[in-house]
Amino acid sequence: MARVLFFGRLTDAAGTEELVIPLPSHARHVSDLNLLLARLYPELGAALEEPHVRVAINQKIAPAKSDPEISDRDEIAFMPPMSGG
Amino acid sequence: MIRVQTEPFDESEAFTLRAGRADVGGLVSFTGYVRDFTQSADVTTLELKHYPGFTETEIAKIVEQSRTRFDILDCLVIHRYGCMAPGDPIVLVAVIAAHRDAAFEAARFIMDYLKTDAPFWKKEIGASGERWIEPRTDDRLARAGWEDLNKGLKQ
Numbered sequence: 001m002a003r004v005l006f007f008g009r010l011t012d013a014a015g016t017e018e019l020v021i022p023l024p025s026h027a028r029h030v031s032d033l034n035l036l037l038a039r040l041y042p043e044l045g046a047a048l049e050e051p052h053v054r055v056a057i058n059q060k061i062a063p064a065k066s067d068p069e070i071s072d073r074d075e076i077a078f079m080p081p082m083s084g085g
Numbered sequence: 086m087i088r089v090q091t092e093p094f095d096e097s098e099a100f101t102l103r104a105g106r107a108d109v110g111g112l113v114s115f116t117g118y119v120r121d122f123t124q125s126a127d128v129t130t131l132e133l134k135h136y137p138g139f140t141e142t143e144i145a146k147i148v149e150q151s152r153t154r155f156d157i158l159d160c161l162v163i164h165r166y167g168c169m170a171p172g173d174p175i176v177l178v179a180v181i182a183a184h185r186d187a188a189f190e191a192a193r194f195i196m197d198y199l200k201t202d203a204p205f206w207k208k209e210i211g212a213s214g215e216r217w218i219e220p221r222t223d224d225r226l227a228r229a230g231w232e233d234l235n236k237g238l239k240q
Contacts, residue, residue, distance in 0.1 A: 007134060008206035009217040059139040077136060083220045084144075084164060084203025085117050085176050085196055 008080040013047040023072040091167035099179035109181045113188040117176040128211035133166040140204040147198040155191040157182040200224040
């Protein structure tokens with residue numbers, strides 16, 4: 001099972017902060033997960049496509065605009081622009 | 086040292102950095118407070134969400150960059166998450182150095198990067214509902230200014 005985390009306004013689009021879902025064997029990249037999530041939650045699909053959304057796999061941030069590999073044991077976080085301070 | 090916590094902190098903690106040291110020429114301390122909410126009069130609470138573990142790691146990267154870049158002796162970053170009201174302290178950055186320039190610049194560098202690169206998400210909560218707020222353009226510009234300096238240094 002993959003653990004998928006949403007932060008900021010993506011929490012509202014997903015209706016939750018966390019999803020635990022089985023990844024189908026063909027889902028090997030974040031883009032595959034995006035398609036899967038867009039089918040489950042149409043509003044979230046559009047929100048994930050926004051250019052400033054960053055992805056972290058197992059708490060390691062992926063380069064912007066990359067499509068990192070994922071597996072069924074990963075923690076995958078979707079993060080809109082951060083704002084500390 | 087980096088601390089991410091819900092509890093309020095005492096600004097005077099900054100001075101613990103120089104306790105027992107004689108090599109400190111200057112200490113710069115910045116405290117950020119939750120400002121009165123200007124966009125919507127009925128907002129009563131600012132809630133900060135974070136990503137436990139990841140947030141600490143990313144703040145550590147910012148601190149590490151500042152250590153590489155400026156000749157500082159030590160620094161302390163305390164950042165809160167959870168629900169806060171106007172006037173509450175939200176972030177403390179304190180830096181000690183042998184000379185003032187490094188201390189001032191490192192404190193500013195850390196704050197500028199916290200604004201755009203620290204994994205926190207802010208939500209305003211009031212009688213009429215909730216609203217996520219994202220970094221302001223001038224926050225992005227402040228960080229971009231340091232990036233331009235980076236390029237200048239490499240040339």
